Amino acid sequence: MNRDTEGSLQHWVSAVLRFGVVLAAAIGALGGVYYLIRHGSEPVAYHTFTGDANPNRLVGEVFKGVLAFRARSIMQLGALVLIATPVARVFVSLLGFVKEKDRTYVVITLIVLLTLLGSIVGGAIRG
Amino acid sequence: MAGKVTVLVFTLIVFVTAILAGFVGSLTGLGGGVIITPVLTLFLGVDIRYAIGASLVSVIATSSGAAAAYVRDGLSNIRIGMFLEIATTFGALLGAFLALYVNAQVLVTIFGLVLLQAAWQTVRAHKEAKADAPPDPLGQKLALAGTYQTPEGPQSYEVHRVKAGFAMMFGAGAISGLLGIGSGTFKVIAMDQIMKLPFKVSTATSNFMIGVTAAASAGVYLSRGYVDPGLTMPVMLGVLIGSVTGARFMSRLPVKLLRQVFAVVTAAIAIEMIVSGIRGGA
Numbered sequence: 001m002n003r004d005t006e007g008s009l010q011h012w013v014s015a016v017l018r019f020g021v022v023l024a025a026a027i028g029a030l031g032g033v034y035y036l037i038r039h040g041s042e043p044v045a046y047h048t049f050t051g052d053a054n055p056n057r058l059v060g061e062v063f064k065g066v067l068a069f070r071a072r073s074i075m076q077l078g079a080l081v082l083i084a085t086p087v088a089r090v091f092v093s094l095l096g097f098v099k100e101k102d103r104t105y106v107v108i109t110l111i112v113l114l115t116l117l118g119s120i121v122g123g124a125i126r127g
Numbered sequence: 128m129a130g131k132v133t134v135l136v137f138t139l140i141v142f143v144t145a146i147l148a149g150f151v152g153s154l155t156g157l158g159g160g161v162i163i164t165p166v167l168t169l170f171l172g173v174d175i176r177y178a179i180g181a182s183l184v185s186v187i188a189t190s191s192g193a194a195a196a197y198v199r200d201g202l203s204n205i206r207i208g209m210f211l212e213i214a215t216t217f218g219a220l221l222g223a224f225l226a227l228y229v230n231a232q233v234l235v236t237i238f239g240l241v242l243l244q245a246a247w248q249t250v251r252a253h254k255e256a257k258a259d260a261p262p263d264p265l266g267q268k269l270a271l272a273g274t275y276q277t278p279e280g281p282q283s284y285e286v287h288r289v290k291a292g293f294a295m296m297f298g299a300g301a302i303s304g305l306l307g308i309g310s311g312t313f314k315v316i317a318m319d320q321i322m323k324l325p326f327k328v329s330t331a332t333s334n335f336m337i338g339v340t341a342a343a344s345a346g347v348y349l350s351r352g353y354v355d356p357g358l359t360m361p362v363m364l365g366v367l368i369g370s371v372t373g374a375r376f377m378s379r380l381p382v383k384l385l386r387q388v389f390a391v392v393t394a395a396i397a398i399e400m401i402v403s404g405i406r407g408g409a
Contacts, residue, residue, distance in 0.1 A: 123346035
């Protein structure tokens with residue numbers, strides 16, 4: 001990989017990571033403040049695990065909740081943006097290796113990207 | 128303490144605790160995730176499955192934030208990171224599926240053991256591993272060698288024992304997926320002790336890899352309801368704020384002394400976890 005491509009790949013990877021974290025934190029903070037205003041006086045229950053009752057465990061449900069302006073779904077959207085950030089970073093690396101026509105690393109990056117998408121699509125999108 | 132506490136009070140307690148965990152995590156190099164989980168489970172009575180879900184998300188935030196700077200400065204080796212991420216993502220998936228079938232007490236016990244190892248790792252004298260063999264041909268084939276900036280100018284390095292490093296990374300990924308932590312200490316061991324990379328490059332590349340490793344198990348965690356937004360958000364924001372602050376103050380604090388103090392505290396918490404996991408009190 002020549003120095004210029006390497007430099008520009010570093011630049012884009014760094015930018016994607018920074019942007020994703022800041023966006024996720026901003027959405028999470030907004031949702032969090034709204035959640036405390038709406039539900040701050042309710043009791044908490046994190047000592048018993050009721051995972052399957054969590055409506056925000058599927059991506060589609062999170063989007064529905066955001067459109068309905070539900071505070072917990074807005075916070076969860078922040079988490080989804082954060083989880084998507086490394087995936088976007090891998091995708092940007094893939095573009096860099098494609099541009100450089102580096103076959104070996106295109107294949108390596110594709111394996112990682114497909115594993116990530118498989119986990120997220122298989123788990124959190126289809127359910 | 129759960130039950131009578133309101134969401135507002137609980138959220139503020141979690142938020143402040145997470146800031147402290149992020150601060151200590153960045154000073155010691157342990158990472159915030161490995162510190163927040165025991166605090167949530169032992170002191171705030173949170174079920175460990177919610178704790179590791181929240182911790183996993185916070186780990187993506189801190190490592191991505193740190194990696195943005197390391198990548199920009201050319202310290203992270205993108206090729207080594209991408210190649211080893213094959214191992215960590217597959218390991219992470221295996222770990223996350225195991226987490227679904229292992230009961231909470233066993234998770235607490237394993238967490239305690241990993242934490243004990245991490246505490247030991249922070250205080251043990253660091254020896255820059257000397258390369259005494261020619262570079263690994265597989266590493267040359269994959270063009271893994273690189274250059275990084277040191278105060279004495281650019282320094283180039285070669286890569287050794289790629290297969291052994293790859294195997295260790297699979298293990299690091301599995302622990303990350305099982306316990307919802309970045310397992311940065313294991314990643315650094317794989318790179319600096321096994322593959323003989325410079326310590327700075329190992330740390331920077333480890334941070335670069337942690338986000339992708341964690342994202343691989345995040346799909347499994349999300350779909351099983353481990354990621355509860357009400358707990359995850361204050362943890363994520365707190366750990367992020369704490370670790371950014373920690374990195375900023377690092378040069379002005381007696382880091383070596385703090386590391387020793389925190390290593391003792393961490394070891395005590397680890398033993399507490401092991402005991403409570405075995406007794407079934409968690």
